Amino acid sequence: MVNKLGLNIKKHPKPYYLQWLNDEEEIRVKHQVEVPIVIGRYEDEILCDVLPMEAGHILLGRPWQSDRRVLHDGFTNHHTFEFKGKKTTLVPFPPHEVYLDQVGVFLIN
Structure with a gap:
């Protein structure tokens, strides 16, 4: 999704590992991206960690x-x-x- 939207990837200032996304192995979180969002009249950019996923949500x-x-x-x-x-x-x-x-x-x- 990050590539398809043409978002600029940044190195994560404090990379870390996640295990709960799958049972097989830890995933290293090493990148972030600013995602523009619009909810009604509210427009903002949210800093998100980048992970390989089958679905995407901004929480x-x-x-x-x-x-x-x-x-x-x-x-x-x-x-x-x-x-x-x-x-x-x-x-x-x-x-x-x-x-x-x-x-x-x-x-x-």
Whole structure:
């Protein structure tokens, strides 16, 4: 995916090994890439570690939450933060939109 998107690969400042991705061997994480994302009006670049995988997801986890000083409301699952001087709130799809998205993806495959 990194190559297909033409993203610039950087050497990881602190390479490390992962075992949990497969049962066979450890995988050395030695590269990173900045991935541009757009969620509604929110546009950002997320620093991601590069690994060989069959599927790809960008997980906006602890590093992103810390870097952006994100406040998470565990009841509503809303993530609120300030970015480029504007308050932004990310909200999950309602269940019916998740269903429609899944059906649409299933029909395309």
